[in-house]
Amino acid sequence: KKKAIDIINKHKKGGMSQARFQRLRKGAIDHFLKDILEDIEKLFLKEEVVRIIIAGSGNAKTMFNNILPPHIKSKVIDIIDIDFDEAESRLISKAKEIALEDEKETSEKNMSRLMGEILKNGLAVHGLRETMDAVINGQVELLFVNKGYQIRGWICEKCQIVDSGVKDKCPYCGSRISEVDVIEEIIEFAQRTGTTIEFVEDDPRLAKLGGVGGLLRFKT
Structure with a gap:
């Protein structure tokens, strides 16, 4: 969330042209998504990751899903819309519900x-x-x-x-x-x-x- 706030603060339009602003914004978003991907790849090296839920607002979550390598994308069980200012506790609660439901479905299939x-x-x-x-x-x-x-x-x-x-x-x-x-x-x-x-x-x-x-x- 801190990285996302940094993007907003550093790339407000101000007096620059719309085209330049959009280029800078896209560059910042791409860099942000790659940073998050690096964090996830490090997590994969340390721990066994069973399920991933991608949450966010707008197109960023879909963009992020598209850059995931196959071994990580295969762990994604849901992509959900959530407001940027949503309370972290509510996000965690929603993620737990989704993970539990997926666990039940997987168990039944097995x-x-x-x-x-x-x-x-x-x-x-x-x-x-x-x-x-x-x-x-x-x-x-x-x-x-x-x-x-x-x-x-x-x-x-x-x-x-x-x-x-x-x-x-x-x-x-x-x-x-x-x-x-x-x-x-x-x-x-x-x-x-x-x-x-x-x-x-x-x-x-x-x-x-x-x-x-x-x-x-x-x-x-």
Whole structure:
């Protein structure tokens, strides 16, 4: 917002010709948009950006969208009109509403895709054992987990085998085991293999599938 105010203050028409004023104004706007783009590119290097909402008045927001490189433009979920003097709190509130709605739509599309792949025996797994094996093998592109879902289990301190239930020692190598939440272990494995994780809330379809499932990169 400060950069936008600077443009207004520095490029008031005064006594200059209309043509010169318009040239200077266009140059200032172009420079402003490039500055903002640089800021966003730096943000992309530091953090994982999931969604972008472009807000503003007039044509500037469309101009900005047009100069975005493809990898950034693909994250834009909406372009909205908003007055320059609009309160920042209202802008943030509106952006949250849009982001939440987009999140719900994306989640529904992903769940529908999972169900479709399962029905045709395609690139999908479900249930604890199948999903965990696929995650460990690096096969899972998108992991679905019922929000708040937990399963008591164990991990072998030597061979790192994970399973549900209660054991005194590892049934595979006889070593000591530690009690764990199996779902947490699956999530940790997923994070190590670059898997996207989606926590699903109040969806009976995933509950019927065993609380966890995944869309696969490949089948073995």
